[in-house]
Amino acid sequence: AALPPRDNSTGTCRKTKVAILGAGVAGITAAQALSNASVSDFVIIDRNDYIGGRVTHTQFGKKADGTPYTVELGANWFQGLGVTNGPENPIWTLGKKYGINNTYSNYSSIISYDEKGPSEYLELMDKWDEAYAVCQAESGDILTENLQDVSVRTGLSLAGWRPQKDMHAQAVEWWEWDFNAAQPPESSSLLFGVAGENATFNYFSDENNFVWDQRGFNAMINGEANEFLKEGDDRLMLSKKVTTVDYSDNSVKVQLEDGSCIEADHAICTFSLGVLQNEVVTFEPELPQWKLEAIQSFSMSTYTKIFMQFNETFWDENTQFFLYADPHERGRYPVFQSLSGPGFHEGSNIIFVTVTADQAYVVENQSDEETKAEVMEVLRSMFPAVEIPEPTAFFYPRWNHQEWAYGSYSNWPVGVTLERHQNLRANVDRLWFAGEATAPLFFGYLQGAWYEGQEAGQRVASLLGGDIYGENSGPMKNYEVLHGTTFEDEYEDENGWDLDTFENNNAE
Ligand SMILES: Cc1cc2nc3c(=O)[nH]c(=O)nc-3n(C[C@H](O)[C@H](O)[C@H](O)COP(=O)(O)OP(=O)(O)OC[C@H]3O[C@@H](n4cnc5c(N)ncnc54)[C@H](O)[C@@H]3O)c2cc1C
Incomplete structure (x- = not known):
């Protein structure tokens, strides 16, 4: 007590x-x-x-016997598992120790859509992969040669990936970058964004296993x-x-x-x-x-999962992901994920859609009813041949409103x-x-x-005099002052700096 x-x-x-x-x-x-x-x-x-x-998890929807399912509102995947005889992600080690139920997320199990229904544009992923490989090399150069960082957007553009107004390419880009970072490429460091991905998915492994344990993750x-x-x-x-x-x-x-x-x-x-x-x-x-x-x-990014249960599985039950390219807005209800297929809550008729960053702020400020109406409109445009019923359960957390997380x-x-x-x-x-x-x-x-x-x-x-742990001992290093790279005498004509910004000719 x-x-x-x-x-x-x-x-x-x-x-x-x-x-x-x-x-x-x-x-x-x-x-x-x-x-x-x-x-x-x-x-x-x-x-x-x-x-x-x-x-953290919640109880959602109903099983055939009337009891609810457990769905994860926060962390949902083991990301980067490990390699045989090599390093193992400590989270994966714990998952195995406690027998946490999980299933491999097959990112190739995906169908692409736009506002007119199914639409084949997944070949754009190959183009993305090529550009991303260039970004990986560039991130390595920035690190090893102490070069100035740029954004992931800059890196991608230089590597020839410029989705611009091609909404199919925007959807692919969201799937490849925002789905993990929960922020767009322009808000992410090329150096540390790519190095972080390497640390999880190359140092450990490139697998993501999705947790569906009824005890909760x-x-x-x-x-x-x-x-x-x-x-x-x-x-x-x-x-x-x-x-x-x-x-x-x-x-x-x-x-x-x-x-x-x-x-x-x-x-x-x-x-x-x-x-x-x-x-x-x-x-x-x-x-x-x-x-x-x-x-x-x-x-701080926001990643919002919007859960729906229907009285039928009107989508392909053997496919894990459904990518939607909105005709006007990048990242608008972009990825639907089925929990109804084999290896998940099989036969549950549960699907959820994820939004991040700006779109997450929007839905978090909307009522459930407003968001449900928008999502249903998107689903109906993705599956024009199906008479889609209203969901029997609908729920999403509002991460950005949680005073304990923000x-x-x-x-x-x-x-x-x-x-x-x-x-x-x-x-x-x-x-x-x-x-x-x-x-x-x-x-x-x-x-x-x-x-x-x-x-x-x-x-x-x-x-405190406990058993001493090698290098993880004592206080941590900090930097009282962090300098920029430009000295005062470089703010001069040759660099186009031809007026004194400290001079105020407008003062009273
Ligand atoms: C939607 C979402 C999806 C994610 N997906 C994944 C994923 O798939 N895989 C993955 O590896 N990671 C994922 N993450 C990230 C992962 O959840 C976090 O990295 C991890 O849980 C953070 O743990 P922490 O201990 O640093 O912080 P927290 O879990 O935030 O712990 C901090 C604690 O401090 C408490 N606290 C805050 N303020 C106060 C106060 N004033 N007084 C007392 N207590 C307070 C909070 O209640 C909280 O329990 C996801 C996170 C979210 C939100």
């Missing part, structure tokens, strides 16, 4: 060595790393009433937590919202909304980038400029450097940061949260 709230005004907070803020993947791996280093005096605090954070995170938490363990504090984090170089005080507080030697904050950007939690003193700049430099996962914008990213990771005194967004190689993925939580836990454990 949770300890009774303490009266903060008398200065009596619950004392612990490490306060872990957030019970998502990063929070749980941080706690596990502490436990493994024999540091058992910690608490894990989360405002939600479950373990898993952005690994987070069963494995619960399983891991139960390895070091006892039943009813009072170190797990769920349904507790952190409002203020008061940090210094010798302790951290965490204030909770219910008036209670926790005093710790260290705190590990695993809140999402969206939470940090929107200042839901107050840090005292204010975080230093290098940290604030890092937080506001990265972007979006789905992070993306690396063009021109933001590795040093800036390190500033996102680095601790400020005894306040540590970990999570999906702090992962330089695996940002956006579960494995990113896993590695970062573990590293923060190990570093804190090393400072």
Whole structure:
């Protein structure tokens, strides 16, 4: 049972060595790393009433026996599994350990459509593949030769991929890039966007396995937590919202909304980038400029799955994906994914469509009825020969409205450097940061949260005198000042800089 709230005004907070803020993947791996280093005096605090954070599910629709299906609202795939006798994605290792039900996502199992019905344009994928291979080489050159970063859009254009007003090519591009990054190529760094894809899909493997486990994907995170938490363990504090984090170089005080507080030697904050950007939690003193700049430099994408159940499967039940090219708007209800076929919720008549970025913001601000009407119109144009009934169940989450997440996962914008990213990771005194967004190689993925939580836990454990972990010991590096590449004397005529922008001729 949770300890009774303490009266903060008398200065009596619950004392612990490490306060872990957030019970998502990063929070749980941080706690596990502490436990493994024999540091058992910690608490894990989360405002939600479950373990898993952005690994979360809901009950949806009905089976023949009237009971609902479990569908994942957040993370849904094991992305990049591993190679025999080579590195394995730790998330995949956990999936196998807990027997999480999943099925290989066959990205070749796809039919293309436009507003007039089925339309054959998948051959454009070969052209995309050629251009993307050029981007991969270019990303490698930027990294190894220390060249200036460009956007994925720039890289693709230089490689000859210019979809412009060809809406079929736009649909293919969305499928190939936005479906994963949840942001368009112009918002993504070529260097880090491509390197990140390589880290997951080349270093591990290019497989994506889709989870349809009825216990929920987070069963494995619960399983891991139960390895070091006892039943009813009072170190797990769920349904507790952190409002203020008061940090210094010798302790951290965490204030909770219910008036209670926790005093710790260290705190590990695993809140999402969206939470940090929107200042839901107050840090005292204010975080230093290098940290604030890092937080506001990265972007939080939104990835929204809109679930529908029908009383029949009117689409091809052996196909996994249905790509739709809207005639006017790129990314408008672009990919429908069937859960009714073999290997998924077979015979469920469930299909869902994913929207990201701007289109996700639009649907998240619409009523269910408005969105349902739009999706139905699209489906009816894709399947003109079918009399499509109204769905019997309809649901979607609103990630960008969730105060505990403010979006789905992070993306690396063009021109933001590795040093800036390190500033996102680095601790400020005894306040540590970990999570999906702090992962330089695996940002956006579960494995990113896993590695970062573990590293923060190990570093804190090393400072507390726990079993020491090689290089993951002690404080993290940070960069107080990040310089640009242009010196003041280069702002001159030869570079077309022929007026003084500090001069104000318009002043009163
Ligand atoms: C729609 C969607 C689809 C995705 N698809 C995939 C996928 O297929 N494969 C993949 O690998 N990854 C996917 N991801 C990414 C993956 O879910 C994340 O990388 C990972 O779950 C992040 O874990 P985390 O521990 O860093 O953060 P979180 O899971 O966000 O954990 C942080 C915790 O902090 C808590 N918190 C926030 N504010 C407060 C507060 N004030 N007080 C107390 N607690 C607070 C939150 O409740 C949360 O539980 C997806 C994410 C989303 C949203």
